[in-house]
Amino acid sequence: MKLDNAARLFLDTPFRHQGRTLEVGIDCIGLLVFAAMCCGLPQVDGDTTSYGRDPHDGQLEGHLSALFGPMLPADEMQPGDIAAIRFGSVIRHVGIVGEHPQGLSLIHTNMAVGRVTEARIDAKWRRRVAGVYRVNV
Numbered sequence: 001m002k003l004d005n006a007a008r009l010f011l012d013t014p015f016r017h018q019g020r021t022l023e024v025g026i027d028c029i030g031l032l033v034f035a036a037m038c039c040g041l042p043q044v045d046g047d048t049t050s051y052g053r054d055p056h057d058g059q060l061e062g063h064l065s066a067l068f069g070p071m072l073p074a075d076e077m078q079p080g081d082i083a084a085i086r087f088g089s090v091i092r093h094v095g096i097v098g099e100h101p102q103g104l105s106l107i108h109t110n111m112a113v114g115r116v117t118e119a120r121i122d123a124k125w126r127r128r129v130a131g132v133y134r135v136n137v
Contacts, residue, residue: 003080004098006038007107013116071131081132
């Protein structure tokens, strides 16, 4: 199963920062953990929730690079990739890239909506994607 297809299994799951319980809620890393487990990816064994809302000094990128290798340029984004998303100048969110009838989509925990959502990656979201991590499943 591709990572984006696995992530879709969790659409509408409630959002909860550092959450790892589907009934209570998950955050963006929780979504990645559950989707990766569905794909049999061993990299996420030993998942941690010891992070704040605003990872600083490359904390998130370092963790993802250690698990999945170096970050690739955003223009290489394809379905199944993990998108590293910045707000301001800091990467502090991840989503899983999917396919959309009009391009690519982003499957992620949407804090504003309070649940896991999927929407087309429009120009605003494309500007926020700092790069992607390629997952081999």
